[in-house]
Amino acid sequence: MVRILFFILLVLALALGFGWLADRPGELSLIWQGQRIEMSLMRAATILISLVAALLIVVWLIRTIWLSPHTVTRYFRARKRDRGYQALSTGLIAAGAGDAVLARKMAGRARGLIRVDQEPLIHLLEAQTALIEGKYDDARRKFELMADDEETRELGLRGLYLEAKRLGANEAARQYAERAAEKAPHLSWATLATLDQRSQAGQWDEAIRLLDQSRAANVLDKKEANRKKAVLLTARAAGRLEADPKAARDDALAALKLDDRLVPAALVAAKALFREDSLRKGASILEKIWKQEPHPEVARLYVRARGGDSAVDRLKRAKRLETLRGNNAVSLATVAEAALEARELELARTKAEAAARLAPSESVFLLLADIEEADTGDEGRIRHWMAQALRSPRDPAWTADGVTSPTWLPVSPVSGRLDAFEWKAPPSPLAGATEDGRLDPDDAIRSLPPVAPDQQATAPAAPAATRSEESQPVLEAERPTPTSAPIKLPERKEPAAPPAKGEETEEEEAAPFFGRPPDDPGVRERMVEEGSKASFRLF
Template identity: 65%
Template sequence: MIRLFIFLLVVLALGWGFSWLADRPGLISITWQDHLIETSIMVAATMVAALVAAAMILWWIIGVIWTSPYSVRRYFRARKRDRGYQALSTGLIAAGAGNALLARKMSLRTRGLLSSDQEPLIHLLEAQTALIEGRHDDARKKFEQMVEDPETRELGLRGLYMEARRLGANEAARQYAEKAVEHAPYLPWAAQATLEAHSQSGRWDEALRLLDQQRMANILEKAQADRWKAVLLTARAGDRLEGDPKGARDDAMAALKLAKDLVPAAVIAAKGWLREDNIRKAASALEGVWKIEPHPDIAQAYVRARSGDSTTDRLKRAEKLEALRPNNIESLIAVAQAALDAQEFRKARAKAEAAARMESREGVYLLLADIEEAETGDQGRVRHWMAQALRAPRDPAWVADGFVSEKWLPVSPVTGRLDAFEWKAPFGQLEGPIEEGTLAADNAIASLPPVETAKDEEPPKQIVIHPAPAPEPLKSELAVAAKTPAPANVKPKDEKLPETEEEPVPFFGRPPDDPGVKDPDAGQPATRLRLF
């Protein structure tokens, strides 16, 4: 653009000059060796311009002839370089596609057309070719050569890091990553590998410092950086809880500001506040996370915040949690457990059955078995709930990369990934049809007869079960049935019950899976009534 502007200015200047000379005519006389040459000013100016143009053309022709050998050599050198880059590009594509034969062929051709000192990508092509051919020792040597060159140092360290990870040499991989971070802290793979290495070894301060550097370099997104920082702060708070409760509490509260749904941070913060006998702030921290993410760890820490509380006080605190998150299975389980501890079996059973109807899981049926054991002691009913728990889906747990942990951990023990643990059902159980022999929640609850609550000094009352109406039998069967005396434990339909005994509730479900062990001393009826 600038050259075009200068060209236009020159053309305008020449045009203006010739126009100015045309408006002022005159003659020019030149005497040279007894010759007199006279001409007009316009003709003289035109001749001068022509001579200048001819001199420039002649100079250009001489320059082309003088530089022609170099131009020829440059042409053939550029052609060779283009062929080399074409072979290099084809070889890299072949190596990426896994075509070892073509990659090896293009690597040899590139060596003949290009110099490795001028083009470092030749080392990369040879290293990739060696990798896909299985020559890992040659590949490592190439990567080590690339580390010596400042231009390919990062690429060589990346290759050595991947080879160390492949061989399981985690310490060597960590050293390569740290060396890469020293020279280029903006590399995402090196920064993340170093961060995970610091986290695995428990060096939380160094991990936090490195994470801040990544945040300032815009390597991580703000949401991801805040989440990881909250996880690292929570991990450091867990290590400092016993020796420095105040510092652990501050770290946990800072983590909650970055990730409001981080359950372990809330539990650690509450424990820190409770060490200072500040129950109000501990409850506030737990309630804030409970509203977002109900969790059994929060429920346990909240209900048992004060060690001197009675079981009734704990039940009230559990009911407060239920009021914060109604119609939630964790709320129902917390209230049911607290009611069981308080010996309020009716409420415990109602909440546990509501939780079972909401979500069928192992822990709910085990809780119903505990309620049954404490309230009635009926071993048949207890075994019924135990059987349902055995067949029900497992309770959620902290799971990371297939590893199930009893408590939350900041990094995965399998892969070393940061913030890998999730609260979910182990082994990724999928929802599907009910397995054979498993009852749905409603059927499992309805399959047992209702429980009659008795006074403490009276034994449990006998529950009378009336059979469902059967089809009309044949006359011969009626005659046999009329001659057969009724069992002692079956009462006539019209017989009035004593005033002290409540009217039994009819049972229309099926009997429990295990009716229990029969009493060998109990009397057997003389005959058995045939119903069907």
């Protein structure tokens, strides 16, 4: 496009020049070797421009003829290179499609048409072909060659990293990922792999430093980087809680600034503040996160913030949580548990049934069973609530990769992934199956059997007394005495008398212990008798 514009401008300039000369006519005289040459100015300019153009054409022809061997060589070289790149492209497509035969064929053709030092992608094609064919050692050697090359270092390190992960060589994979992260911090796979491995080893300081470097290089999104750093700070704070509560508090508060919905960070911060006797600050942190997302662990820590509180004081704190987040199953269950401890059984039953109506779960119905045992002690009603618990969905727990943990962990024990645990209901094939496929808490509450008549007349402590009576040992007077029935002794048999000396007993012929051979009929008795009477003879 630029050349076309330049050509148009040149033509316009020539036209303007000739027009300017035409408007201003003149004569040009030239004396050369005694001859006088006269012509108009327009004609002289035309001849001059024609001579310049002819000179340029002659120079171009001479240059073309002089450089023709190099031009021809370059043409064939470019044609060969184009064929090589075409083979390389076809081979990479075949390797991606899983066609090992075509990929190997194109790799050989590309190697013959293009030099390897000029195009390192040939190593990649050969490595991919070796992986498809199952020749992992050859592929590993190709990746090592690529890792030594400055241009393909990152590609070779990634191939070696994937091969090490496939073989389960976690230490080698860690080294490859660290090399890639040091040479190229902008690689997200190297940064995340190194981050996960350092987190598995508990190297929180190194992991946080690497995360800051990757964040400066814009490898991770800002929100994702803040979340991961908050998790790392929470993990470091949990490790420092026993030895250095102040440092644990600072890390946990920094994690909450990055992610104010991280429940483990709030728990660690509150525990550290409680250790420093800062009850009000710790309670305010728990109340703040409780307003966002009610959590059973937050409620448990908030209710038992002070060790010397009575059951009534804990009930008051549970009611405080209910006022902060009303009409919530976790809030109602927390009040029900505290009321059960305070022996306010009517309030406990009301709150537990309300929690069951909002979100039926296994723990809520088990809580109702405990309330029933403390209130009436009716075994039938207790079994009713326990049966409902078996049919209810499981309670949420810290779950990652199909594994549940009683406490939050920063790294998954299965995959080693950072921030893998989530508070959710674990998968269970036995959860909550009913006849219509759905558990109705109202039906479960309405179908509660009435209190047995023998349980109505007794106090709640009666079942314990009954159990204590049942567990008493049997007295000696109550034990049954043996009857004086006559005992029949077995009759004594007299041994058989031995035979007399003159008598002969008939004994059967004893068979060989191992039996006779299958082809040996044995010695017949008649032949034995005849042989004993006859004398020895050869014939």
